[in-house]
Amino acid sequence: MDKRIAKYELMLILMPDMGESKTAEELQEVREQITSVGGEILEEDLWGVRKLAYQIKKQENGYYVVLNLTLGTDEVHELEKSLILNPQVIRHLAMRVSDSYTLKKLADYEAEWEKDDIESKKKEDEEQERKDGLKKTVKKVKEVEEVKEAVKVKEEEVVEKKEEEKPKKEVKEEKEEEVSEEEKPKKEVKKKKEEEPDSRSKLDEFDEKLRSLINDPDITL
Amino acid sequence: MPTFKNRKCYFHSEDIKHIDYKNTRLLRKFLTQYFKIVPRYYAGTCLKHQKEISRAIKNARIMGLIRFTR
Numbered sequence: 001m002d003k004r005i006a007k008y009e010l011m012l013i014l015m016p017d018m019g020e021s022k023t024a025e026e027l028q029e030v031r032e033q034i035t036s037v038g039g040e041i042l043e044e045d046l047w048g049v050r051k052l053a054y055q056i057k058k059q060e061n062g063y064y065v066v067l068n069l070t071l072g073t074d075e076v077h078e079l080e081k082s083l084i085l086n087p088q089v090i091r092h093l094a095m096r097v098s099d100s101y102t103l104k105k106l107a108d109y110e111a112e113w114e115k116d117d118i119e120s121k122k123k124e125d126e127e128q129e130r131k132d133g134l135k136k137t138v139k140k141v142k143e144v145e146e147v148k149e150a151v152k153v154k155e156e157e158v159v160e161k162k163e164e165e166k167p168k169k170e171v172k173e174e175k176e177e178e179v180s181e182e183e184k185p186k187k188e189v190k191k192k193k194e195e196e197p198d199s200r201s202k203l204d205e206f207d208e209k210l211r212s213l214i215n216d217p218d219i220t221l
Numbered sequence: 222m223p224t225f226k227n228r229k230c231y232f233h234s235e236d237i238k239h240i241d242y243k244n245t246r247l248l249r250k251f252l253t254q255y256f257k258i259v260p261r262y263y264a265g266t267c268l269k270h271q272k273e274i275s276r277a278i279k280n281a282r283i284m285g286l287i288r289f290t291r
Contacts, residue, residue, distance in 0.1 A: 011284055052285035062285060066243070093284050095242075104241060113246050 004073045007042075009097050012083070013062035013090040016049045023063055026088050030067075033079060039071040043103040057090050068103045148210060155203060230267040232274075240273045242280035245287055251278065255291045 012030070014023055031041060047064035056062065071079070076094055083092045231250075232240065242248070251259050251266075251274050258278055261271045281287045 013285065053282075053288040054285060056285055091284060093280060095280070098239075101239060104243070106243065109244055109246070116246070 005070055006073055007068070007070050007097050007099055007101060008076060009095045009101070009103070010067045010069060010079075011093045011095075012065045012067070013052075013056070013092070014065065015088050015090060016059060016061040016063050018063070018088065026086075027065060030083075033082065034067075034069055034071065037072065037075040037078070039069050039075065041067055041069045043068040045103060045105045047106050059090055062090050066103065066106075068097075068101075144213075148213070151210070155206070158199075158203065228265045230265065230270055232266065232270040240270070240277045242277040242284070243286065245281060248274070248278050248281055248287060252287070256288055257290075 014026060018026070034041060045066040047066065049061050049063050052060060052062050080092065080094055083089050231237075237247075240247070251264055253259055258275050261268070264271065266274065278287065282289050
């Protein structure tokens with residue numbers, strides 16, 4: 001049987017109240033244990049004393065250490081056994097990782113999180129600005145809606161009476177007002193003026209235009 | 222988290238290859254307010270990544286990085 005060597009990530013939580021020199025000794029013991037069995041420590045990340053999310057072995061804090069190492073597959077179990085028996089180790093976790101894995105240190109993560117915080121704050125500020133801007137536009141939109149309702153009422157009257165000339169003019173005027181408010185291209189209006197189809201078809205067109213205005217997400221926000 | 226059709230897995234869209242149990246900020250996205258793992262039909266992750274993230278969350282819980290419950 002030839003030995004298989006794999007890459008592992010080992011995390012240890014040591015007792016927090018040992019003092020610096022003692023923790024260093026304890027760590028050195030673990031390192032020697034690894035290297036004595038033919039392992040190799042690739043990377044190391046000392047997190048220092050951190051608060052635990054919950055009590056472990058009646059401790060509120062713990063000294064975190066992360067090691068990246070290569071070890072034979074059988075030796076890992078022995079290492080774990082000894083770590084369980086070690087009273088200075090609160091908890092440990094040995095994880096097998098792929099060969100291409102590189103350790104990302106806590107400092108990198110913290111820098112990343114800070115960046116995220118800054119970005120999210122910026123986004124919030126932008127959204128607030130947008131909302132403040134929207135409040136002004138909403139007023140305008142409300143006015144436009146009132147105009148639309150008035151137009152609709154007039155249209156119904158038109159359909160009932162089937163008079164062509166007088167309501168047409170009114171409709172045209174209001175059309176122009178709307179266009180100026182919404183800043184739509186005036187070409188469309190001009191084209192419609194040139195064509196001037198029958199009253200009913202024109203009313204249908206106007207209906208469609210109104211619907212598009214109502215369904216327009218930019219306006220009805 | 223998206224709940225619509227044709228949604229994409231978060232880890233596919235962000236192109237995250239290795240889910241690290243030490244990245245607690247990332248794991249927090251896949252926990253409810255009571256620190257339970259968000260199920261797949263809410264989180265929108267694919268099965269492969271759901272398994273990885275749940276494994277990572279459990280590892281982080283064991284190591285005292287995240288609490289088990291609120």
